[in-house]
Amino acid sequence: xxxxxxxxxxxxxxxxxxxxxxxxxxxxxxxxxxxxxxxxxxxxxxxxxxxxxxxxxxxxxxxxxxxxxxxxxxxxxxxxxxxxxxxxxxxxxxxxxxxxxxxxxxxxxxxxxxxxxxxxxxxxxxxxxxxxxxxxxxxxxxxxxxxxxxxxxxxxxxxxxxxxxxxxxxxxxxxxxxxxxxxxxxxxxxxxxxxxxxxxxxxxxxxxx
Amino acid sequence: xxxxxxxxxxxxxxxxxxxxxxxxxxxxxxxxxxxxxxxxxxxxxxxxxxxxxxxxxxxxxxxxxxxxxxxxxxxxxxxxxxxxxxxxxxxxxxxxxxxxxxxxxxxxxxxxxxxxxxxxxxxxxxxxxxxxxxxxxxxxxxxxxxxxxxxxxxxxxxxxxxxxxxxxxxxxxxxxxxxxxxxxxxxxxxxxxxxxxxxxxxxxxxxxxxxxxxxxxxxxxxxxxxxxxxxxxxxxxxxxxxxxxxxxxxxxxxxxxxxxxxxxxxxxxxxxxxxxxxxxxxxxxxxxxxxxxxxxxxxxxxxxxxxxxxxxxxxxxxxxxxxxxxxxxxxxxxxxxxxxxxxxxxxxxxxxxxxxxxxxxxxxxxxxxxxxxxxxxxxxxxxxxx
Numbered sequence: 099x100x101x102x103x104x105x106x107x108x109x110x111x112x113x114x115x116x117x118x119x120x121x122x123x124x125x126x127x128x129x130x131x132x133x134x135x136x137x138x139x140x141x142x143x144x145x146x147x148x149x150x151x152x153x154x155x156x157x158x159x160x161x162x163x164x165x166x167x168x169x170x171x172x173x174x175x176x177x178x179x180x181x182x183x184x185x186x187x188x189x190x191x192x193x194x195x196x197x198x199x200x201x202x203x204x205x206x207x208x209x210x211x212x213x214x215x216x217x218x219x220x221x222x223x224x225x226x227x228x229x230x231x232x233x234x235x236x237x238x239x240x241x242x243x244x245x246x247x248x249x250x251x252x253x254x255x256x257x258x259x260x261x262x263x264x265x266x267x268x269x270x271x272x273x274x275x276x277x278x279x280x281x282x283x284x285x286x287x288x289x290x291x292x293x294x295x296x297x298x299x300x301x302x303x304x305x306x307x
Numbered sequence: 308x309x310x311x312x313x314x315x316x317x318x319x320x321x322x323x324x325x326x327x328x329x330x331x332x333x334x335x336x337x338x339x340x341x342x343x344x345x346x347x348x349x350x351x352x353x354x355x356x357x358x359x360x361x362x363x364x365x366x367x368x369x370x371x372x373x374x375x376x377x378x379x380x381x382x383x384x385x386x387x388x389x390x391x392x393x394x395x396x397x398x399x400x401x402x403x404x405x406x407x408x409x410x411x412x413x414x415x416x417x418x419x420x421x422x423x424x425x426x427x428x429x430x431x432x433x434x435x436x437x438x439x440x441x442x443x444x445x446x447x448x449x450x451x452x453x454x455x456x457x458x459x460x461x462x463x464x465x466x467x468x469x470x471x472x473x474x475x476x477x478x479x480x481x482x483x484x485x486x487x488x489x490x491x492x493x494x495x496x497x498x499x500x501x502x503x504x505x506x507x508x509x510x511x512x513x514x515x516x517x518x519x520x521x522x523x524x525x526x527x528x529x530x531x532x533x534x535x536x537x538x539x540x541x542x543x544x545x546x547x548x549x550x551x552x553x554x555x556x557x558x559x560x561x562x563x564x565x566x567x568x569x570x571x572x573x574x575x576x577x578x579x580x581x582x583x584x585x586x587x588x589x590x591x592x593x594x595x596x597x598x599x600x601x602x603x604x605x606x607x608x609x610x611x612x613x614x615x616x617x618x619x620x621x622x623x624x625x626x627x628x629x630x631x632x633x634x635x636x637x638x639x640x641x642x643x644x645x646x647x648x649x650x651x652x653x654x655x656x657x658x659x660x661x662x663x664x665x666x667x668x669x670x671x672x673x674x675x676x677x678x679x680x681x682x683x684x685x686x687x688x689x690x691x692x693x
Binding site for chain 1: 350410411412414417418429430431432435436447449450451452453454460464467471473487488491492493494495496544545546547548549550551552553560561564568572677678679680681
């Protein structure tokens with residue numbers, strides 16, 4: 099059976115695009131942290147843990163929050179069968195650099211556990227899982243560019259083999275002030291409708307153009 | 308679906324540069340953990356397992372110029388080179404994919420602000436390019452950074468890509484180095500034991516870190532199999548605790564799901580599991596969580612060990628090097644004792660291996676858990692004796 103994208107969200111160039119529609123746009127040239135916070139407010143998200151996340155986790159978390167709004171049907175799925183599979187390019191080098199600053203000066207040595215814990219890229223997946231209690235397949239793949247062929251093939255197999263029933267997937271990356279999230283909620287198709295969006299690489303390439 | 312053979316492997320740790328050298332040390336109960344005050348990696352005395360640097364560059368210089376490669380690249384390339392020597396798998400064909408797992412890659416370059424290898428070299432995708440290009444691979448490698456379960460995620464991913472015939476061979480290599488980054492971070496969590504770690508013990512007080520690389524070559528092609536009764540990768544799974552980003556589940560649910568799902572993936576319907584290669588980091592919370600997950604899976608009676616007191620927690624390599632030790636336990640029909648364990652210290656009555664012993668081993672389950680709430684499990688068994 100075909101798997102379909104039931105919602106998608108792109109965060110880049112100061113815009114949030116959901117299912118092809120621009121829902122948020124920043125015209126004030128906000129710096130990254132403030133931009134993310136205004137997206138957080140725009141979608142009326144209430145999750146205090148957000149404020150301790152690093153730049154990468156904030157981005158992936160907001161993408162997943164936007165995907166999950168008004169998607170109550172996902173909460174009916176066994177949480178052990180909801181997967182979170184993401185790609186990323188620059189791992190956590192942003193946070194790694196911040197952590198390195200805390201250990202560089204031996205006379206002012208203050209390694210911070212709160213920073214260190216965000217020096218693993220799969221922690222963004224953990225944050226999304228914690229928020230929704232998702233316990234299914236999860237993996238963080240690193241590639242030079244977003245690779246829709248790889249991710250669709252990997253996630254499709256998990257869905258087709260019934261290892262998961264739904265998946266938050268796609269790409270989230272933050273490095274050197276530049277950010278990009280392209281995230282997709284993928285579900286098994288229950289009824290054939292004309293406006294269904296197939297979970298296929300060529301379709302994804304079109305959606306993110 | 309294709310059968311996934313494990314056709315060759317290599318381990319590089321403080322205990323040696325081949326799987327055999329490493330496994331012989333495990334059989335004898337030898338640990339590679341030593342105390343160091345090397346200012347390059349620690350501000351206070353630290354127990355750690357490190358690969359011998361002189362031997363590393365000597366070994367590397369036999370196949371390349373060590374000045375052109377970082378420490379981690381050298382480890383991974385030597386490991387893959389040694390595993391390839393034992394097979395005819397062609398890395399320059401489009402049928403062979405490289406799958407690399409690491410948590411921190413070339414993190415030492417970032418720490419030292421070392422730009423001599425070029426600014427891209429700190430990126431994990433670049434590490435993948437460097438390693439796969441060394442072996443003339445025409446295919447973009449898959450890189451996995453899934454915390455401490457990365458190695459098992461890499462093996463499961465490799466098997467998934469081979470099962471349906473997308474590729475015929477997968478070179479699965481995991482590695483991480485010890486620099487100041489990781490020890491200082493775990494120290495800030497107060498998670499490092501002042502002594503060599505003591506998995507599942509009542510007095511355990513934290514992890515011991517280790518560096519190394521491990522490679523398993525998976526193939527769906529029988530022609531690469533040299534043994535009569537090879538070890539097969541039967542199934543694997545990744546799950547999440549969805550509980551806390553730096554602390555394991557209190558119930559063991561995530562790891563239990565990983566075990567359950569891996570055995571389902573392996574079509575394992577009977578209860579005959581000969582051995583569990585646990586994660587056993589020796590932090591109070593991890594080992595307790597593991598004991599609950601193993602009990603939940605009704606596997607308390609199965610002999611279980613942790614190998615962390617031999618070569619430390621090798622992070623991105625751990626799932627691979629510990630799986631290779633499991634393969635050797637099958638080949639040599641023996642069980643390795645849990646070094647560092649003396650007094651039972653977890654709430655469930657696990658069957659912890661206390662002494663090296665010879666016994667028939669046809670299969671094993673490997674488990675891992677890590678930051679970000681990640682868990683993974685994989686099941687291996689002989690072709691003719693599941």
